[in-house]
């Protein structure tokens with residue numbers, strides 16, 4: 001946004017009336033409650049527009065129902081702003097009417113608007129007072145954090161299953177997932193081919209290719225006629241300890257609750273024949289600053305290299321041609337990254353003040369969460385009804401056994417996916433507030449904690465905070481991600497509440 005005169009968001013500057021867009025949103029649940037209705041929001045926004053002398057160009061209204069979760073009018077509004085770049089003002093009741101996830105935030109940020117949060121009495125634009133933007137940034141970060149939590153919750157659920165001996169994924173060839181009681185059963189018809197593959201491999205006279213050809217010749221049908229068994233399928237099957245009763249999940253081996261297809265000895269013998277001996281544990285070297293730096297001269301990625309087993313050097317990859325940027329020792333970069341982390345370490349009093357903002361946004365998030373869960377529940381019920389009906393159709397002979405098998409497998413997979421999502425949302429909601437507190441706690445102790453970490457953890461932390469830093473003439477220039485840029489600015493200037 002270009003620099004504006006102080007009072008340009010008032011009407012009548014240079015005799016020109018400014019045009020504004022209204023956006024209102026309610027969820028179906030809120031509609032029942034007084035004060036949350038669309039008319040109430042519109043009344044507030046229109047009154048505000050009038051008092052400021054804005055001319056209203058367009059109104060966009062989203063009413064969400066359990067069925068349609070998408071916000072079509074939000075997307076229409078974005079299109080409108082793109083098509084009418086002269087319109088820059090957006091009026092909305094409060095922050096959570098506007099953003100539902102991180103992507104929304106970024107989308108609007110790119111449009112370079114002046115957003116009036118009427119109820120909150122705030123105006124956001126590039127020249128907003130830093131603390132307004134800061135609180136805003138924190139809320140947005142929390143929304144993003146919530147999204148990130150979802151995938152983590154899914155992983156956590158899987159890990160829990162794995163510890164109980166339940167394989168959290170789709171069973172490999174020769175087995176079937178029995179969805180009803182979450183067990184895994186042998187699928188005899190296919191299992192005999194899996195045993196046959198191991199038998200052939202154990203002779204040591206076969207390649208993956210000839211094993212593939214043999215079992216196909218003997219009548220193995222893979223998952224579907226469309227997917228043909230490949231050499232790499234054969235290889236994966238032969239290297240999969242799953243068939244001995246233990247399974248790998250996220251790099252760890254768990255004892256499964258299902259029946260094995262072969263003994264450990266048989267399996268080990270095959271591993272020897274196919275050359276899948278365990279390699280000695282190779283310790284990967286972690287570079288604290290890899291993937292974080294771009295060459296300041298040519299823009300190429302800066303890569304790290306280990307020399308003589310202990311010296312770490314960083315240098316330009318020179319993928320765009322020659323570049324004379326030098327090699328730098330990791331020790332020379334370390335103090336600079338330390339300073340960067342110190343640059344976002346906030347004062348405890350600032351932290352306490354931010355906790356207040358967090359409490360507020362938690363209320364909004366919980367409402368969103370509950371709405372999502374009830375939508376998932378109804379999807380789940382729909383699938384269950386379909387499955388029941390299909391079963392009846394099969395019993396009545398209306399559909400074939402094969403069709404029933406195929407469809408019910410497909411729908412059961414859908415059910416599993418929804419259940420995973422529900423678990424994730426439930427977990428994410430619990431963690432939303434806790435994580436926010438942790439984040440602020442972290443920001444107030446950022447440097448202290450960072451200093452104690454291993455290179456791998458440091459790297460992960462820096463990637464959360466930074467993007468595309470440059471390295472030139474031995475100097476690292478950081479670019480902080482949102483809202484850490486605001487942390488950095490606040491720390492630098494000491495101005496938080498102005």
Ligand SMILES: [Zn+2]
Pocket residue numbers: 295296297298299300316317318323324325
């Ligand atoms: Zn370079």
